[in-house]
Amino acid sequence: xxxxxxxxxxxxxxxxxxxxxxxxxxxxxxxxxxxxxxxxxxxxxxxxxxxxxxxxxxxxxxxxxxxxxxxxxxxxxxxxxxxxxxxxxxxxxxxxxxxxxxxxxxxxxxxxxxxxxxxxx
Amino acid sequence: xxxxxxxxxxxxxxxxxxxxxxxxxxxxxxxxxxxxxxxxxxxxxxxxxxxxxxxxxxxxxxxxxxxxxxxxxxxxxxxxxxxxxxxxxxxxxxxxxxxxxxxxxxxx
Numbered sequence: 001x002x003x004x005x006x007x008x009x010x011x012x013x014x015x016x017x018x019x020x021x022x023x024x025x026x027x028x029x030x031x032x033x034x035x036x037x038x039x040x041x042x043x044x045x046x047x048x049x050x051x052x053x054x055x056x057x058x059x060x061x062x063x064x065x066x067x068x069x070x071x072x073x074x075x076x077x078x079x080x081x082x083x084x085x086x087x088x089x090x091x092x093x094x095x096x097x098x099x100x101x102x103x104x105x106x107x108x109x110x111x112x113x114x115x116x117x118x119x120x121x
Numbered sequence: 122x123x124x125x126x127x128x129x130x131x132x133x134x135x136x137x138x139x140x141x142x143x144x145x146x147x148x149x150x151x152x153x154x155x156x157x158x159x160x161x162x163x164x165x166x167x168x169x170x171x172x173x174x175x176x177x178x179x180x181x182x183x184x185x186x187x188x189x190x191x192x193x194x195x196x197x198x199x200x201x202x203x204x205x206x207x208x209x210x211x212x213x214x215x216x217x218x219x220x221x222x223x224x225x226x227x228x229x
Contacts, residue, residue: 033216035216037165044208044220044222044223045157045159045165045208045210045220045223046220047218047219047220050216050217052216057216059216059217095164095165099215099216102170102171103171103174105152105153105170105171105174105212106153106212106215106216107155107167107170108155108167108210109167109176111164111165111166113163113164114164
């Protein structure tokens with residue numbers, strides 16, 4: 001059974017840092033690109049960052065570029081998001097999601113349960 | 122950047138109703154369009170990919186159609202467990218993808 005379990009969320013002051021983790025199991029983690037997607041309280045979904053299977057390709061939303069760093073450790077079946085210079089507008093539930101391709105179309109077929117990050121003084 | 126819009130933003134419907142949600146892209150995205158369902162406090166769940174392909178395990182009352190810039194998600198007969206928020210997502214510019222703002226379906 002595919003499982004994605006996020007951890008590392010919490011309360012942090014503006015300007016602070018936090019590192020999120022996503023532990024993957026039930027599939028060959030090293031074969032899949034992975035994403036972070038966030039959802040501010042009461043708001044919609046926002047793509048944050050993507051990393052290819054071998055970490056060769058990394059992308060960020062403009063809203064987090066230069067502040068967040070995505071990484072992965074395929075030996076540990078884990079995905080990470082290092083968040084620095086946090087702002088109030090970064091407050092959200094952060095989901096990790098597996099990216100797959102079917103018939104040439106990309107989709108996110110498995111999602112974790114999310115971890116809440118609250119940025120407040 | 123490709124922008125996604127959805128209409129309506131919310132709707133009220135009864136069990137058994139036929140429900141249609143529309144999603145529009147700011148430029149042609151061919152069939153690179155996915156639909157997700159999200160219930161409160163839960164992660165999104167993939168329903169439809171490639172505009173019209175049903176994800177494994179998803180009931181056949183869900184269907185998707187469209188290509189280019191205009192897409193629809195249809196629930197043929199609304200069930201109690203279908204009350205949720207629905208998001209479209211374009212994967213044309215993958216791995217940079219964008220979601221629509223969502224459509225909340227609640228009980229009339």
